[in-house]
Amino acid sequence: MNKSILFPENELVTLLKNNNKAAYEYLYDHYAPSLYGIARKIVKDDSRADDVMQDSFIKIWKHMASYDAGKGSLFTWMLNITRRTAIDKLRADNKFEKDLQWDAVRENDLSMSSVFIPLPATVDLKSIVEKLLPEKKQLIELVYFEGYTHEEASEHLCLPLGTVKSRIRNAMKELRKVFDASPLSAQFA
Incomplete structure (x- = not known):
């Protein structure tokens, strides 16, 4: 996409809400570096930050219709999505690593009677x-x-x-x- 094109925010939002491909490319090209910096600062790892960015842009795309300019700028809205996604990623990864105890479960602990599965x-x-x-x-x-x-x-x-x-x-x-x-x-x- 031609990076010299500049969209006013209200026009960009209208195009995004209409699923305009060029608008999404513009959005990514112009906002991803700043959002990546925030994600990277929270998760402290390039691979995790990449995951956060992918998840964040999917959320932005899926929830674009709910964006309300009256509540804040487009960047602030996307920043909050990215920040929450990064925090969720960090919490999930930390919980997984903390809870992962392979040697804590013995073979005889794995009977079906010991597993509770609610209907x-x-x-x-x-x-x-x-x-x-x-x-x-x-x-x-x-x-x-x-x-x-x-x-x-x-x-x-x-x-x-x-x-x-x-x-x-x-x-x-x-x-x-x-x-x-x-x-x-x-x-x-």
Whole structure:
């Protein structure tokens, strides 16, 4: 693509929302180096940063229709997607490496009776969360289903951090009561 062409942001967004190939090439050519720098700074590894960039641009492409210029610039929106993707990658890789203990599982530990597999029909977390008050439901969805930190949820919803934490704590207490009353809880006791 001709790199000398410059798109005003509002025109670029319109073209992106219409899945214009040239606009996506322009977007990548002009924004990827800065986003890569952020990803690299978080994950501290070129290979992981490459993965983050690929995942980020897929998310940007899939969610372009949800971009709202009234909430911030296109770059800020993409930066937040890249930052969250990098943090998720780092957390997933660190958890995997920390939890990976090949010698901890012995052959006789692998019988089918020792594995709990809930029936999909018995575990529907989203329907249980739906029963919460809207302000609690929204926070649980952001933090536990979408991967926001408490601080990010606070910023996203323009709520004080203490309010976010107390609502999540109260929501978790409510959810715990539901699970304690369910027949599934007996399987874990």
